Amino acid sequence: MKKIFTSLMSLALVASLTACSGGSTAKTSQTASGSSGSGNSITVYSPHPAETINLLVQEFENKTGIKVDIVAAGTGELLKRVESEKDNPLGDVLWGGGAESLQAYAQYFEPYKSSELENIDPKYYAKDNTWTGESPLPMVLLYNTNLVSDENAITSWKDILKPEFKGKIAMADPAKSGSAYTILVTMLTAYKAENDGWDFIKKFYSNLDGKILSSSSGVYKGVADGEYAVGLTLEKEAIKYVNAGSPVKMVYPSEGTSAVPDGVAIIKGSKNIENAKKFVDFALSKETQSIMSTQLSRRSIRNDVEAPKGLGPLSDIKLVDYDFDWASANKEDVLNKWKDVLIGK
Known part of the structure; x- marks a missing residue:
């Protein structure tokens, strides 16, 4: 039988990494235990690269004063975690991951219709608003x-x-x-x-x-x-x-x-629902989407933000x-x- 070489990141490893600020993937305070519902914090589950997390989480914290705790792992692991915590959610937002993967777990997300949707093509968000694309x-x-x-x-x-x-x-x-x-x-x-x-x-x-x-x-x-x-x-x-x-x-x-989009979704039963909505609005805003385009080379989900340097129109692909x-x-x-x-x- 052929060996399958992997570098698996187990949830136990995620917990050990995110508990230590020096060894975490993001600059913000991180935890594997989830949000405490303190009123001025939010726990975000994210498969995004450290570069994306570090830049945008800092922007969000500076803009809102809300403290962000990140749990970083692969999309599949995070979705399984959301499912296992359905009776006592420890996270507030899942930020990142292919939209079809989020759609498969839509029952675990809270519908939210962001005010930013007027600048986003309906094909990029769920009909029931359980998730919204953030980048094709x-x-x-x-x-x-x-x-x-x-x-x-x-x-x-x-x-x-x-x-x-x-x-x-x-x-x-x-x-x-x-x-x-x-x-x-x-x-x-x-x-x-x-x-x-x-x-x-x-x-x-x-x-x-x-x-x-x-x-x-x-x-x-x-x-x-x-x-x-x-x-x-x-x-x-x-x-x-x-x-x-x-x-x-x-x-x-x-x-x-x-060109399936990455998505962002509020976890059903979030203990910090208002902060979660603010995070989703932030992720979809023109300011944030422009940062994603110019500094992270990510195509914007919005119709009023230009494509990143070196990339032609999506219509040419x-x-x-x-x-x-x-x-x-x-x-x-x-x-x-x-x-x-x-x-x-």
């Missing part, structure tokens, strides 16, 4: 130009099946990473004609050679550092390395890709016919089939 996220291929020649340049999903890339591909675990789940469904959609895409996925997993990362951050970092030749990742992270002059190229697969509702409703089944691929069924 095209999925891309990123490859290291020191490891991939111009003659062998990657242009499509199909290219990652080439024998020369066996064991040299970075992919996060779809069961733990919201973006990786979106990528998985995107490939299934692109190759739907082949056994609903699963024939392609089996070939793809074979080329991974058992190497699966537990965190999406390991993908783009690994490619930029030359640990992997190619990675399946998010546009918002890949473009940072492109703009910084790293030896990488970013590609929108010729078969088409997806070829997109597959991504069925958001199907991806959300069938997430458990898709992940079970993915698990079957891993164990060779």
Whole structure:
């Protein structure tokens, strides 16, 4: 049986990290116990990178005077945590993670219609307002130009099946990473004609050679550092390395890709509901969205904020016919089939 190499972040590890300010992923005070409902604080669960958390949480604290406690982990782990705490919620907001993953757990979120929605296309938020998109996220291929020649340049999903890339591909675990789940469904959609895409996925997993990362951050970092030749990742992270002059190229697969948004949602039963609403409004505001675009290279969910440096209009990108509702409703089944691929069924 092939070994699956992972760098798992268990909730116990999250607790130990977030309890220590020196070893946490964010600069703000962090906790694994959740919000106390003190009236001037909020507990935010987030899979966002430390750079995003540090910058925007500080902005929120400075703007509102509300103290933020962060619990950082992968989208899958955080959603399971929200579910397990449903009778006694310890968090107030889930900030980040693919919207179809949030939709799959919509019963654990509190509907909230932000005043910022007038500047956001309805396709980017839930009809019942249980979650709102904060940034559309095209999925891309990123490859290291020191490891991939111009003659062998990657242009499509199909290219990652080439024998020369066996064991040299970075992919996060779809069961733990919201973006990786979106990528998985995107490939299934692109190759739907082949056994609903699963024939392609089996070939793809074979080329991974058992190497699966537990965190999406390991993908783009690994490619930029030359640990992997190619990675399946998010546009918002890949473009940072492109703009910084790293030896990488970013590609929108010729078969088409997806642009599912990250989302933000208030956890049902939040002990700090008013502060939670303020955080959602803050995340969706033009000021915050502009910071995300200019400083974090994240596309804005708003129709009045320009695209980040180096990125063209979303309309220029070829997109597959991504069925958001199907991806959300069938997430458990898709992940079970993915698990079957891993164990060779």
